[in-house]
Amino acid sequence: MEPHELAIAAKYVGAGLAAIGTGAAGIGVGTLFGQFLNGALRNPSAVEGQFGRLIFGFAVTEALGIFALLIAFLLLFAV
Amino acid sequence: MATESGPAIDPIHQFALHPVVSILVAGHDVSLTNSGLFMLLAVALTCLLVAIGARGGSGVPGRLQAMAEMSYEFIAGMVRSAAGETGMRFFPFVFAIFFFVLVTNLLGFFPYTFSVTSQIIITAALALMVFLTVIVIGIKEHGLHFFKLFVPPGVPIYILPLVVAIEIISFLSRPVSHSVRLFANMLAGHITLNVFGAFVVMLLGATAAIKALAVLPFLMTIGLEALELLVAFLQAYVFAMLTCMYLNDALHPGH
Numbered sequence: 001m002e003p004h005e006l007a008i009a010a011k012y013v014g015a016g017l018a019a020i021g022t023g024a025a026g027i028g029v030g031t032l033f034g035q036f037l038n039g040a041l042r043n044p045s046a047v048e049g050q051f052g053r054l055i056f057g058f059a060v061t062e063a064l065g066i067f068a069l070l071i072a073f074l075l076l077f078a079v
Numbered sequence: 080m081a082t083e084s085g086p087a088i089d090p091i092h093q094f095a096l097h098p099v100v101s102i103l104v105a106g107h108d109v110s111l112t113n114s115g116l117f118m119l120l121a122v123a124l125t126c127l128l129v130a131i132g133a134r135g136g137s138g139v140p141g142r143l144q145a146m147a148e149m150s151y152e153f154i155a156g157m158v159r160s161a162a163g164e165t166g167m168r169f170f171p172f173v174f175a176i177f178f179f180v181l182v183t184n185l186l187g188f189f190p191y192t193f194s195v196t197s198q199i200i201i202t203a204a205l206a207l208m209v210f211l212t213v214i215v216i217g218i219k220e221h222g223l224h225f226f227k228l229f230v231p232p233g234v235p236i237y238i239l240p241l242v243v244a245i246e247i248i249s250f251l252s253r254p255v256s257h258s259v260r261l262f263a264n265m266l267a268g269h270i271t272l273n274v275f276g277a278f279v280v281m282l283l284g285a286t287a288a289i290k291a292l293a294v295l296p297f298l299m300t301i302g303l304e305a306l307e308l309l310v311a312f313l314q315a316y317v318f319a320m321l322t323c324m325y326l327n328d329a330l331h332p333g334h
Contacts, residue, residue, distance in 0.1 A: 055313060055316070056316075056317060056320060059314065059316070059317040060260075060317065062264075062310075063260040063264060063314075063317075066260075066263045066264050066267045066268075067259065067263050069267045069271075070266060070267045073266075073267060073270045077088075077089070077090055077091045077270070078091050
């Protein structure tokens with residue numbers, strides 16, 4: 001294989017590996033909402049006050065998945 | 080969200096800067112770019128909303144006035160809960176940051192527009208502004224007490240050096256995570272939308288039997304658009320919320 005072809009292959013492999021990170025963020029978001037629902041069903045009256053924190057946690061967790069997706073996109077389209 | 084010229088996927092093209100009005104001052108290129116144009120537009124829209132909303136006059140608030148009041152209450156509540164009553168003197172700062180980010184995020188949704196917050200230089204400038212404000216205010220208000228921020232109370236003395244080192248690193252990496260979070264969300268969102276949009280174009284260019292499949296990525300694009308709308312608001316909220324939390328560190332270090 002030519003070195004140039006090898007670099008292209010490595011680029012796609014790297015993008016695929018980077019996309020694994022989005023799955024990890026999926027675990028995080030799932031845990032977040034699962035735990036929230038768990039707490040919310042035990043004490044429904046507290047849901048209103050904690051909704052902001054839920055959304056904040058979601059945004060911060062989801063951002064990490066987006067970082068991984070960004071690396072994948074940069075490898076695919078910008079490198 | 081630039082449109083595709085051909086079936087080839089080129090989602091990065093939409094983030095290219097190009098001059099709208101070319102201006103040369105003493106050999107330096109200070110042209111008004113599409114980025115600058117949309118920043119000015121965002122500032123103008125925000126000023127217009129607040130100026131018309133705050134005009135008052137009638138006893139019954141109209142839609143714009145209600146919206147301006149609600150946004151005031153929203154930001155004021157956020158600043159109070161995160162930075163306390165003393166943080167309210169930073170209310171204009173947080174309000175400006177929130178609305179700049181929100182309006183530029185939302186403007187990026189219209190086709191043929193430019194998403195300012197998908198440029199790392201813009202978000203980095205905003206995050207550095209917050210970071211430097213925190214340091215300057217913290218040292219001005221508390222002097223050397225500000226550095227108690229790096230020494231959490233109740234930590235045993237033998238692991239204290241390690242904890243202080245971690246605290247300092249986490250403090251210094253704040254502007255990085257603060258800016259990259261917003262930038263990466265907007266960039267990845269716009270690229271995703273563009274890629275799925277290109278799938279529709281590619282499928283429509285195929286034979287009749289495959290053409291019908293173009294509905295699937297189209298529906299996906301609609302779903303993603305809804306998600307991105309949520310993300311645009313959330314990231315503006317998170318950006319402003321983190322600004323409040325960092326300002327809280329400057330106002331009340333050692334908590």
